Amino acid sequence: MAANFDMIKRVYDNFENKVDKARKVVGRPLTYAEKVLYAHLAEEPTREFVRGKDFVDFYPDRVAMQDATAQMAMLQFMHAGRKTSAVPATAHADHLIVAQNGSKEDLEKAIEENREVYDFLESVCKKYGVGFWKPGAGIIHQVILENYAFPGGMMIGSDSHTPNAGGLGMIAIGVGGADVVDVMAGMPWELKWPKLIGVKLTGKLSGWTAPKDVILKLAGLLTVKGGTGAIIEYFGEGADSISCTGKATICNMGAEVGATTSVFPFDVKMANYLRKTDRADVAELAEKLAHQLKADDDVYANPKKYFDQLIEINLNELEPHINGPFTPDLAHPLSKMKEAVKENDYPDNISVALIGSCTNSSYEDIDRAANIAKQALAKGLKAKSQFTITPGSEQVRATIERDGQLQVLTELGGKVLANACGPCIGMWKRMDIKTGERNTIINSFNRNFAKRNDNNPETLSFVASPEIVTALAIAGRLSFNPETDTLKNEKGEEVKLDPPYGDELPLKGFVKDNKGYLEPTPDGFNTEVKIDPNSERLQFLERFEPWDGNDFVDLPLLLKAKGKCTTDHISPAGQWLRYRGHLDNISKNMFLGAVNAFTGKTGEAKNLFTGEYKPVHEVAREYKAKRLGWVVVGDENYGEGSSREHAAMEPRYLGGKAIIAKSFARIHETNLKKQGMLPLTFADPSDYDKIREDDRISIVGLKELSPEKPVKMIVKHKDGSQDEIMLNHSLSAGQIEWFKAGSALNLIAEKNK
Numbered sequence: 220m221a222a223n224f225d226m227i228k229r230v231y232d233n234f235e236n237k238v239d240k241a242r243k244v245v246g247r248p249l250t251y252a253e254k255v256l257y258a259h260l261a262e263e264p265t266r267e268f269v270r271g272k273d274f275v276d277f278y279p280d281r282v283a284m285q286d287a288t289a290q291m292a293m294l295q296f297m298h299a300g301r302k303t304s305a306v307p308a309t310a311h312a313d314h315l316i317v318a319q320n321g322s323k324e325d326l327e328k329a330i331e332e333n334r335e336v337y338d339f340l341e342s343v344c345k346k347y348g349v350g351f352w353k354p355g356a357g358i359i360h361q362v363i364l365e366n367y368a369f370p371g372g373m374m375i376g377s378d379s380h381t382p383n384a385g386g387l388g389m390i391a392i393g394v395g396g397a398d399v400v401d402v403m404a405g406m407p408w409e410l411k412w413p414k415l416i417g418v419k420l421t422g423k424l425s426g427w428t429a430p431k432d433v434i435l436k437l438a439g440l441l442t443v444k445g446g447t448g449a450i451i452e453y454f455g456e457g458a459d460s461i462s463c464t465g466k467a468t469i470c471n472m473g474a475e476v477g478a479t480t481s482v483f484p485f486d487v488k489m490a491n492y493l494r495k496t497d498r499a500d501v502a503e504l505a506e507k508l509a510h511q512l513k514a515d516d517d518v519y520a521n522p523k524k525y526f527d528q529l530i531e532i533n534l535n536e537l538e539p540h541i542n543g544p545f546t547p548d549l550a551h552p553l554s555k556m557k558e559a560v561k562e563n564d565y566p567d568n569i570s571v572a573l574i575g576s577c578t579n580s581s582y583e584d585i586d587r588a589a590n591i592a593k594q595a596l597a598k599g600l601k602a603k604s605q606f607t608i609t610p611g612s613e614q615v616r617a618t619i620e621r622d623g624q625l626q627v628l629t630e631l632g633g634k635v636l637a638n639a640c641g642p643c644i645g646m647w648k649r650m651d652i653k654t655g656e657r658n659t660i661i662n663s664f665n666r667n668f669a670k671r672n673d674n675n676p677e678t679l680s681f682v683a684s685p686e687i688v689t690a691l692a693i694a695g696r697l698s699f700n701p702e703t704d705t706l707k708n709e710k711g712e713e714v715k716l717d718p719p720y721g722d723e724l725p726l727k728g729f730v731k732d733n734k735g736y737l738e739p740t741p742d743g744f745n746t747e748v749k750i751d752p753n754s755e756r757l758q759f760l761e762r763f764e765p766w767d768g769n770d771f772v773d774l775p776l777l778l779k780a781k782g783k784c785t786t787d788h789i790s791p792a793g794q795w796l797r798y799r800g801h802l803d804n805i806s807k808n809m810f811l812g813a814v815n816a817f818t819g820k821t822g823e824a825k826n827l828f829t830g831e832y833k834p835v836h837e838v839a840r841e842y843k844a845k846r847l848g849w850v851v852v853g854d855e856n857y858g859e860g861s862s863r864e865h866a867a868m869e870p871r872y873l874g875g876k877a878i879i880a881k882s883f884a885r886i887h888e889t890n891l892k893k894q895g896m897l898p899l900t901f902a903d904p905s906d907y908d909k910i911r912e913d914d915r916i917s918i919v920g921l922k923e924l925s926p927e928k929p930v931k932m933i934v935k936h937k938d939g940s941q942d943e944i945m946l947n948h949s950l951s952a953g954q955i956e957w958f959k960a961g962s963a964l965n966l967i968a969e970k971n972k
């Protein structure tokens with residue numbers, strides 16, 4: 220960890236100077252997010268960057284990967300031509316642990332079943348100087364917050380909830396594994412200079428309302444697209460009153476509104492958290508630089524002048540929220556939930572209530588949940604629903620075991636799951652219902668798309684704070700309002716739960732546990748990275764072919780996707796997580812969740828030559844065997860959701876040339892570019908309707924492909940008619956080189972030769 224402190228010191232030593240220079244160039248006060256961005260530029264600025272327009276290069280301070288994404292990232296990094304990672308980096312084994320019987324058993328089983336993957340990761344991390352957090356050590360974002368995040372820092376992580384570190388004042392951005400490879404390879408990392416959304420928090424949280432409700436409310440206001448291309452900067456006296464981990468929860472779920480990242484300026488809550496997590500040295504450095512680790516003076520006084528959009532939330536009036544089902548922006552204030560249950564015929568009975576995960580497993584979260592559990596037990600109540608607790612890290616788990624919260628929650632009826640993602644990412648073997656059975660679950664996680672938690676499209680998943688989830692677990696009903704309703708206890712008495720109380724941080728400090736961490740060693744480069752050639756889970760990568768210099772002519776339309784097409788629809792998780800390190804095998808899941816606009820069915824496509832309907836990947840393989848490329852047409856916000864680069868690699872691997880959509884989610888759009896595919900958007904979104912099932916598509920003028928220049932598509936219909944459609948793209952000059960080279964990695968390897 221000493222390397223982390225040295226790096227932080229270097230960042231702080233240069234921070235003020237870089238920000239002062241930037242302020243002179245820009246000629247106005249800077250917001251906090253702008254300061255951190257300017258402090259990490261790859262080159263000194265000569266002008267103010269245009270928000271939402273300019274592509275700018277950065278040198279982030281560190282990178283993080285979770286095991287599902289680390290496999291492919293490290294497989295790619297092996298081709299980058301370097302001995303060690305250029306920046307401090309860590310990989311975290313948290314995504315492959317299936318929740319079923321409880322932490323001990325589930326962890327043992329996962330270690331057994333995933334041995335070859337963990338062995339691969341351990342060896343490849345050791346070889347290339349990357350820290351490795353073993354299975355059971357914790358969930359990536361919690362571990363990052365506890366050990367590495369720091370105010371004023373910049374990090375990228377191959378997981379879409381990387382912005383969690385914004386709770387400690389860090390600009391932390393979720394990216395694809397390919398971006399992580401760039402930064403580990405010492406290349407600058409490119410980002411479109413973001414817009415800025417200011418969220419002014421006034422008042423103070425109280426009663427049943429929790430930090431989670433800030434973001435649940437904001438998701439309702441902004442929708443899943445409202446933050447796209449923007450950094451959300453929180454400020455105001457309300458922000459100062461929220462704990463560091465509460466801030467992290469809010470930043471974590473900024474991913475649900477599509478935000479590039481979210482961040483809070485440095486404050487005393489962050490200093491407290493740094494000290495409690497054994498980083499008094501970092502707290503001291505940050506305190507010395509405190510005047511820079513916030514916006515300049517005028518910004519928060521006149522926010523309208525500096526932010527592209529300003530939203531004010533009064534915490535005094537903020538109600539607890541329950542969001543869902545199927546989308547995190549369907550926000551129901553608690554007082555309106557009863558009506559919503561009736562109106563929409565949501566199953567009122569809650570089958571399972573789940574607290575914890577990377578979003579909400581802080582000491583404060585668990586302490587407040589345990590406070591409710593304690594009250595319930597004292598009043599003769601137990602959980603009516605099944606109830607699970609997922610600690611975010613071994614540090615939190617060991618601390619809440621020592622301080623008694625775990626025992627209370629278990630007495631209430633809770634089952635403790637491993638310190639891992641589990642049900643949050645679909646790694647959940649449910650025994651209580653069958654797939655296809657309609658049921659309601661409620662959790663304190665972040666994402667609730669269909670099938671996300673248990674692979675069952677009929678599970679209605681609702682998201683709320685751990686406090687509300689715990690109260691509803693006790694009631695067993697979605698329509699229960701702990702603010703107003705009573706519950707009947709075992710003696711038949713009507714009892715009421717009081718608003719919860721919890722400590723922000725453990726009075727006795729955290730139980731430190733680094734047993735699960737393997738620090739890089741100087742002789743690590745001698746390590747041999749082994750992959751069994753017969754492995755079905757790991758496969759060395761081959762390079763993608765460079766572009767042959769010709770237009771794409773008469774390509775079959777593989778699929779026209781209708782409605783939501785998230786990365787979960789393109790490359791589902793759940794059982795497929797198993798193949799994250801084996802591109803050929805995982806490609807069998809390609810578009811399994813996407814809805815075919817012509818048939819309304821999920822995961823199928825028509826082979827234009829045989830007329831047969833088959834799983835999309837099979838049709839793609841048939842085209843590939845004929846050496847034919849193909850294109851996919853998508854709807855709005857194509858590729859929203861997680862940072863999974865497999866959702867871009869699979870189409871590329873199976874012969875895809877371009878994805879043409881009404882609009883793209885940022886991370887996925889970049890991932891497609893990295894893999895050498897063309898993400899194109901309809902200049903007129905209504906042209907989406909002109910695409911028919913048997914169309915052959917040409918994309919012409921590619922030799923002249925240049926930034927901001929539209930591209931022409933010629934669509935030949937089966938009846939002999941054709942349409943000419945103009946397409947836009949957001950490729951920069953550098954990104955066009957990726958396309959030409961066949962992928963960004965091909966270019967990097969060339970440069971590192």
Ligand code: F3S
Pocket residue numbers: 285313358359360378380576577578639640641643644664665
């Ligand atoms: Fe992500 Fe949930 Fe794990 S949001 S990091 S899958 S706990």
